[in-house]
Amino acid sequence: MPELVLQITRAGFLALLWLFVLAALRVVRSDLYAASGLRAAAPGGRRPPTRGGTSKPARGGGRSGPRALIVTAGALAGTRIALDGRPIMIGRADDSTLVLDDDYASTRHARISQSGDDWYVEDLGSTNGTYLDRNKVSGPTRVPAGTPIRIGKTVIELRS
Amino acid sequence: MTRPTAPGAGAPGVPGVERPADRTALRPAIAAAVSTRRGVELALLAFAAVITTGALVLVEANQEQELTWALLYLGAAYLALLALAHLAVRKFAPYADPLVLPLAALLNGIGLVMIHRIDLARIARAASLGNEEPAQEAVRQVGWTAIGLVFFVGVLWLVPDHRTLARYGYTAGFVGLILLALPAVLPASLSEVNGARIWIRVGPASIQPGEFAKILFVVFFASFLVVKRDLFTSAGKHFLGMTFPRPRDLGPLLVAWGVAMAVLVFESDLGTSLMFFGIVLVMLYVATERISWVIIGLTIFGAGAFAAWTFVSRVQVRVSVWLDPFADYNGRGFQVSQGLFGLATGGMGGTGLGAGRPELVPFSSTDFIFTSLGEEIGLVGLAALLVIYCVLATRAMRSALAVRDTFGKLLAAGLGWAIAWQVFVVVGGVINLIPNTGITAPFVSYGGSSLVANYALVALVLRVSNAARQPAQEKRPGTPAGPQSPLAPLAEASTEMVSRDQVRTPPQGVRPQDATAGPAGPAGHAGPGPGGHPASAHGPAPRGRTRGE
Numbered sequence: 001m002p003e004l005v006l007q008i009t010r011a012g013f014l015a016l017l018w019l020f021v022l023a024a025l026r027v028v029r030s031d032l033y034a035a036s037g038l039r040a041a042a043p044g045g046r047r048p049p050t051r052g053g054t055s056k057p058a059r060g061g062g063r064s065g066p067r068a069l070i071v072t073a074g075a076l077a078g079t080r081i082a083l084d085g086r087p088i089m090i091g092r093a094d095d096s097t098l099v100l101d102d103d104y105a106s107t108r109h110a111r112i113s114q115s116g117d118d119w120y121v122e123d124l125g126s127t128n129g130t131y132l133d134r135n136k137v138s139g140p141t142r143v144p145a146g147t148p149i150r151i152g153k154t155v156i157e158l159r160s
Numbered sequence: 161m162t163r164p165t166a167p168g169a170g171a172p173g174v175p176g177v178e179r180p181a182d183r184t185a186l187r188p189a190i191a192a193a194v195s196t197r198r199g200v201e202l203a204l205l206a207f208a209a210v211i212t213t214g215a216l217v218l219v220e221a222n223q224e225q226e227l228t229w230a231l232l233y234l235g236a237a238y239l240a241l242l243a244l245a246h247l248a249v250r251k252f253a254p255y256a257d258p259l260v261l262p263l264a265a266l267l268n269g270i271g272l273v274m275i276h277r278i279d280l281a282r283i284a285r286a287a288s289l290g291n292e293e294p295a296q297e298a299v300r301q302v303g304w305t306a307i308g309l310v311f312f313v314g315v316l317w318l319v320p321d322h323r324t325l326a327r328y329g330y331t332a333g334f335v336g337l338i339l340l341a342l343p344a345v346l347p348a349s350l351s352e353v354n355g356a357r358i359w360i361r362v363g364p365a366s367i368q369p370g371e372f373a374k375i376l377f378v379v380f381f382a383s384f385l386v387v388k389r390d391l392f393t394s395a396g397k398h399f400l401g402m403t404f405p406r407p408r409d410l411g412p413l414l415v416a417w418g419v420a421m422a423v424l425v426f427e428s429d430l431g432t433s434l435m436f437f438g439i440v441l442v443m444l445y446v447a448t449e450r451i452s453w454v455i456i457g458l459t460i461f462g463a464g465a466f467a468a469w470t471f472v473s474r475v476q477v478r479v480s481v482w483l484d485p486f487a488d489y490n491g492r493g494f495q496v497s498q499g500l501f502g503l504a505t506g507g508m509g510g511t512g513l514g515a516g517r518p519e520l521v522p523f524s525s526t527d528f529i530f531t532s533l534g535e536e537i538g539l540v541g542l543a544a545l546l547v548i549y550c551v552l553a554t555r556a557m558r559s560a561l562a563v564r565d566t567f568g569k570l571l572a573a574g575l576g577w578a579i580a581w582q583v584f585v586v587v588g589g590v591i592n593l594i595p596n597t598g599i600t601a602p603f604v605s606y607g608g609s610s611l612v613a614n615y616a617l618v619a620l621v622l623r624v625s626n627a628a629r630q631p632a633q634e635k636r637p638g639t640p641a642g643p644q645s646p647l648a649p650l651a652e653a654s655t656e657m658v659s660r661d662q663v664r665t666p667p668q669g670v671r672p673q674d675a676t677a678g679p680a681g682p683a684g685h686a687g688p689g690p691g692g693h694p695a696s697a698h699g700p701a702p703r704g705r706t707r708g709e
Contacts, residue, residue: 010512
């Protein structure tokens, strides 16, 4: 192969290789703005409320998961947090969604997060554990609406 | 409540605000917004095939081979093979990351071309020496690529949800340990290749079980750490701004360290040992966010490696070559110094594909393929390949960040780290940054086990990324809230005061007795009987409810 052609193809190949890298990085960049599929799925990260009044959990018909988290026992009893698709962090840390002032709660105690239409509770390595109904939570566990979750002296549950 | 709410009973004459219709109409639009990006994947795969074909043409031209249309057919065949994998992704993991497969395909393609190029050099040398023509490694590697893609599709097909893997965590760990230990137990005639006992030779084929053990260990550690994470985050001493674990919590780490040391001593392989222990440490760090585990791990690994250096002769050889490769240029240091000369010959832009002499380095198509590539595509080209590896690893990390379940997070982070760490160990070895090891570069090196295992690994990453990127409403049909478990009515009893009309129909005839028995017999908490539930500790709530009925 003539020297000139060799040099041109050599540079051309390297340019092509880097072009591929740039194309890949462009996809990465567009993905940065699209965020994860979860947040892009529901605009504003909000699930539209479906029913007007409180009634039994929706079965069949229009899909709707729990809409609020309610503290039913403990120092914060009566507190209500609207569910908007974002995970709820529970613990003594100041940046938790539900800040517990409870000697039996850990700094980052538990997380309640949505997956599909279901909500899952997950213990974040707390010292005293999280209980769904009467069972200790060891991995992500589905939370049916109305089942109490016990963290220290606090009891919370999801309501539709 | 500014939005006009239009309940079902309301006037049907207002079409714009009727919510349910609105929602169903929105669904295709949402699906389009969360595009699966499979088209991008196909385009990048085609780009990768074009680059591979171009590289092949350059090699043939520079090696004074006959340029025929057959080269283009080879490129098209490669694209067809990748397109099949792409179709499998479309079918089994439609929301998966669009970058992972093309990046792997490009690395694999460039590796194939380089292996073919070294074949040509070996054939030419055999011809000039009058020896018989050596077997073409590239042909076998193409076969391994096909097998690797079969594994890729197989993993996507057989693992519809990565969380099922969590159930087989201990099985995976056990099988991985057996695979890792097997070469050390087998007689050297079956397991030793060039001094390192990391092989199993069955007839003409030889398998490097450590490559598969790598994936199995990541699965094991992910499932183990999800369940036992609190074991590693228990309180300990604060020292130097870090929380150190208590000595008695060090057990699992010491076991992992013992396995890594055993591999180092009995299989004389620093690479596999480093891979294994690196994966353990990083997954522990990801799970606990405690840097103290990494520091303790590095310290005990350093101490163990130092001891191995004192006692194991093969490790001593590797270290002395690392410290001064030119001291024994014609002997032990030959491979590393030839590799360094190869890289120096390539310089910034390389000699051009097919125009260098990469075959002068021993094992130029396996462990030292990076020096072969560095010689022919130079620093500029090698940097592009390293960036591609980085993007591949970061896509796995990105999936780990986006996926919701802890097991998936640990799995994807561990797999991504395994790729990045292996590249570091290989490249660090050939450029003499760390002692040279005998492991292969993912996707690029000649070697069946490595290629097949890495395709399986990439399939798992795609599986996790599919779960991470899938739009929320399509995730699972979701079981309706439906009938509660028998325990539930009781448990609810303590908490139903907030809204009275939400009470579910209780079992007939049980409640009134319940109300009287509740305060009377709180000691019977072990029984399934309604009255004894610990929930009755919450005083007035149960009674409030029963009264409400």
